[in-house]
Amino acid sequence: MNAALSLPRTTDPTAFGRVAVLMGGTSSEREVSLDSGRNVLEALQSRGVDAFAVDGIPALVDAIRAGKVDRVFNILHGNKGGGEDGVLQGLLDALKVPYTGSGVLGSALSMDKIRTKQVWLSVGLPTPGYLRLGKGDDVHDAARKVGMPLIIKPSCEGSSVGISRVFDDAGLDDAVSLAARYPGELLMEQMVVGDELTVGILADGGGHVALPSIRIVPKGEWYDYNAKYVAEDTQYLCPGLDGAAEDEIRAIALAAFEAAGCNGWGRVDVMRDRASGAFFLLEVNTAPGMTSHSLVPKAAREVGADFEELCWRVLETSL
Template identity: 80%
Template sequence: MSETVFPPQKVTDPARFGRVAVLMGGTSSEREVSLDSGRNVLAALRARGVDAQAVDGVTTLVHELQARHFDRVFNILHGGEGENGVLQGLLEGLGVPYTGSGVLGSALAMDKIRTKQVWLSLGLPTPRYARLPKGADVHAAAREIGLPLIVKPSCEGSSVGVSRVFDEAGLDSAIELAARYPGELLMEQMVVGDELTVGILGDGTTHHALPSIRIVPKGEWYDYNAKYIAEDTQYLCPGLDGEAEAEIRRIALAAFLAAGCSGWGRVDVMRDRASGAFYLLEANTAPGMTGHSLVPKAAAQLGIGFEELCWRILEQTLEVAAR
């Protein structure tokens, strides 16, 4: 398929951004990953002359904004209030431009169950699932979905609290693990096949699906260790070719926009090995920017290095400020 061609960068003078808060860390289960991402973003922006400073968590940010120390926010606060719409609503109320999706897109994408409901209403493919509120009959739900299956918290990322269940004997421990995290639980059909992801990057006028990445972990599946620690996970980019690559990008972009997401992000997809069909898993509105992260790898395939990627994401805040 033809490759995406991005327009030139909109600004060249880093002074246009004023003082930038790189929001990282926080209190969610993804704190350590966020700190790693934040350090990388901070270094990239500073390398291009941006007056950027690290800010750890929303409470600290509020104090800094009240003191008028910053003009805009690069949000790399993974999970929790960084991605659930709370931060976005705060910044909207204060009139401070920020990167990534707005209130609706952030809140909806953070809730995997509600995201699925939107996708299914539009005919977008996603694995069979069951919503598990407190007190639900999990064994009945498992029989309805069929084994093997996945159990996960509905509002966590980075594979936190996720279990693969192959028989009923493993179900209770999977539920116990997922229930350690706030929110409802999600039980989902396990799709056996290739795990892929598609980065999304806006240019101010439209959004583009970046080349897909096929993830090949050394172990049985792409868990937290394979994502952030192991050095033997393979990332094949583009992950597919021909019509299959065009189709996964189309579905991922449609899913991202359907969830109300904007700016930049990532959509995770499974491809069934037997049928070749694609199944949407989730949308991420503040993806990782670590040395293992996927959006930078996909952008690099189009000749967009890490520093340029951070600059282009930050440029989106100028568009927001102009509205």
């Protein structure tokens, strides 16, 4: 599958006007967002864009009211004060301020892992079997239905926050207690044993292109928060696959992204079962990280777009 990018829509930094790089916020992913935001701000300014930092949605509203904002580069992560759950997007739509990335529908749906899975299953896309856990549900009975090993996680968090891998009945209660610290429903999901991969999606030429896949090889047992943002020994292989398998994962990721109503840019996380080679969709990230450890920049480099060029391309999604 060809992932070469077409020419940018503009080469004039003044075409964007004043750009608020929205970062930080109050979600559990605040520190990651601040790191991403600083990198994006520096990249845009290096290309001549009149960009400035804004920390959180209330400060953004103040800047908009003061007439200082022509468009928003959204690099807030998470929900409930983050920028990925559709609330920010609805606000900016109402205020008629253009912004990067997915709109209300794609943002809100993708932040809810359970409802994203329901959409994927309705159109025949593969995702691990699961059960929704409500307050007071018998988690041990649910685990017998899903089968061990399994994953328990908050339905509406990202960056591996609140996730546990459970291999036996003894670990269930602690896993549920951890996930329940976060708002929203809980998701119990079959654990796919195999390779963890991710596929970046970027608007290009009137549609979207799937960037080369990345296979993630953490030093530890799995790709947790520490492996994502702290450890220096996680390996990233790009492209993660070759031949027909690479074509297949990129096609599935692109279909998943568009089925969830997403647009602009994002990242689709996928597991590949070691025994069968089958792919299983996990989630869509509509405002992926842009830190030194982040994955979309690594994939973009494979098609000739350095970090500054990637930030420019993402900013173009607001035009």
